[in-house]
Amino acid sequence: MTSTDYRYRMPAEWHPHSATQLHWPSNRETWPGERLSRVESVYLNIIDALHRYEPIILLVDEDSSEKTVREKLINYGIDIGMVQIYSLPIDDVWARDCGPIFVQHLDKLDRYAITDWEYNAWGEKYPPFDSDNKLPEWFAENFNLEHFNTNMVLEGGSIETNGEGILLTTESVLLNENRNPNLTKAEIEKTVKHYLGMDKIIWLKNGLAGDDTDGHIDDLSRFLNRNTILTMIADDPNDINYKALQENYEILKSSTDQDGNHFNIITLPLPKTKIEGTTVDGSEYVPASYANFYIANNVVLLPLYDKRYDEEVMDIFREFFPDRDVIGIECADLVWGQGSIHCITQQLYGIKS
Template sequence: MDAGPAAAGFRWPAEWEPHAATWLSWPHNLETWPGRLEQAERAFVEIVAALSPHEEVRINVVGGPMEDRVRARLAARGVEVDRAVRFFQIPTDDAWVRDHGPIFVVGEGPPGEREVALHDFGFNAWGGKYPPWDRDNAVPAKIAELAKLQRFETGWVLEGGSIDGNGDGCILTTESCLLNPNRNRGDDGRAVTREDVEQVLADTLGATDVVWLAEGIAGDDTDGHIDDIARFVALDRVVAAVEDDASDINHRPLQKNFECLQAFRGAQGQAFDVVALPMPPPLVLDGQRCPASYANFYLANNVALVPTFEVPNDTRAIDVLRDCLPGREVIAIDSRDLVFGLGAIHCLTQQLPR
């Protein structure tokens, strides 16, 4: 592994810090949204429409014809495409840029004046589940080349949705994902340990505290990404998904995660303010339990985009997040079709800090 960003003076900023842009990879994989790709694209249009008044949106497309079609769709929705959207001819296998895209880090100094670089972790489609993934794995290097950004590289496989940070060295993650041997193994073929992972996160993202939760939610094919269960909304404040129905499969795992967050104490003895975020009722499409969660929100400049599912708990979740995010407009995005592809808004976005 190359000398990491942390040693070079870079840190991983929190999602709520100022953005220069949001990256998306436009959806095109029929196997991800069988029979619903058109509906998924409509949801993408709504995401761009919500983001574009507040920050630039950068979209990876597979060739010129796709760019022309997406331009037309966005313009028909009223998006000021020439002002607010930039297209990049970067081919992809799928749309989950949170996981196949780079993780951006920043140097010292105020937003707009500090250096921005990226870390290129390996990507293997969540433990080899969905081949091919070679085009997705090449996305960070292509972004570094086209955006002329310094690129750090490691042999470790890590998806952006598997970690969440507060910008000050504290990272949330899950054992079920980051300790899974389908991502990484030690040099001697052994299973990786917490200590192995914590060292990588320290070297690459400047982690000083790593909070280990056990597992994710039912229907999540990523082996338990953190961005469906617990998220930072401030330096020491975390929203954590809870399932009120004791008969639901998610109830006990989420309760254990909530209790773990309440019990955590950082290196300086600091505790979290842990806020309960309700879950939607089970969402089953074509016989498949989908990983529907309000925790899969995305924080952009001035706004928070929240997945909703046309159920009563939508209002409860939006109220919780509005209270936690003063000064941000909370925008609901109907994500029923998105989550049929086993992800939602946070999975489909990646912030470029200023």
């Protein structure tokens, strides 16, 4: 297929989904001791909320008991008819980063394809990751979907689009030598623009302290609609994240959309990110961020962390998504594993139930 024949673009997250991909937590290195049961409780809350709005494709590692997971869902009151469970090898829960990134045909709008990027667990930080890296191909084969290999490392949490050809990302991730050391910035930009159908990339700089992905965009800045960006800021100049967030905010203020107009920028305060003790990789910080929300069919799932700001944030989301329910979910036990709702979900298209 030549470049001129490739007529696809990644849709915005608010584009109607056919399902959501989730992985049931089972990795004991990510969730040691009683952390596993605590994160399972968060998962049950998320699945309970989400399955009322769209189907869920739930992957369960083949070494775990599919029957036990099914029983937990049923006992929680979840309609199991809305959850398709598949048992196969998976390494961890981060569906956003290893799952299929879908693109929509620009002329035949009911036609979708999977772009298959390489996944190396954020620079080979957490082996093994080979099973998760195979998931886009599994989806393509299992659901009979068109499939494009890109031969470049890229995670879904590192990109954000308004569906109109504008993409947000960070230099700290896409230009990191632990991803694609043999590619220049120009080569990376060309590949991303081609396979995702983007006209313009807005490069932010760095991410949050404690973000082991090196700074994913979905903890920093997200589109609320085609020309409105929500971005996180820190009010306290002594906050460890203050400088990085201010720098990103200034870049966004000077950036323009697909029509050459400046974006409407909405700022939100960063919740508390310093934790008691440390995470499994020794960090005193977690990437707790209200930007890690997930837009699904007729609903927005919003992570909650900090009672100083939670209600204010809920009100802002109700304002921008008046036609969707906004459901807040306590995510302190989830973000301890260094990701939140957006990190564990991936929207799917063109999949027949």
